[in-house]
Amino acid sequence: MIRLILLGGPGSGKGTQADRMKERYKAVKISTGDLLREEIRRESELGRRARQFMDKGELVPDDIMIGILDKITQKFESRKQSYILDGFPRTLPQAEALLEMLKKQEVALSSALLIDVPESELVRRLSSRWTCKNCGATVGYPDGKPRHAVCGQCGGELYQRDDDKKETILNRLKVYRKNTEPLIRYFEEKGLLKRVNGFGDPDSIAAGIAEILEHLPRT
Ligand SMILES: [Zn+2]
Structure with a gap:
């Protein structure tokens, strides 16, 4: 079986590739957000503990998240x-705790797979989205300027949401870089990091991932 961590910035196409891998390798995609909501809904011990923090507007501590992950991965x-x-993981302490958890399970992470996309390309992709004021439809203009001033669906005016503006995007990428660079170094030192070229169309990126996964040890 494969135990994989998927890393990649906003706009890297990580979600799309995860969905493709799910099919190809009959793998389950684990979203910690979904897991957390499920524990809270079921009012499990971990769910109740998590809730105490969330009710105060605080982040759920890593040990609770790891507890939840431990349960599901053992299954x-x-x-x-x-x-x-x-x-x-999103932070270095989370990465360390995760590897510790796997060690206790006496299993090994297959790889931390980084979908590597140059930052200029991420900015281009993320800032290409325009939204219709009238119907909310979105349209991508990769060169940054809409070719048409109005919505193709309804003729409404197109605008760029604050989230999609260059300044906001640069900030998001800065936060991503600050959190992720130590993670990348950590997995690199452990010999677990694999990079796949994320510049290109989804098919060629998927082929790059397949090539890497082919050569991973299966345990
Ligand atoms: Zn419209």
């Missing part, structure tokens, strides 16, 4: 079900 181990972690 997957017993079924020999491959899994992909998307959106976790």
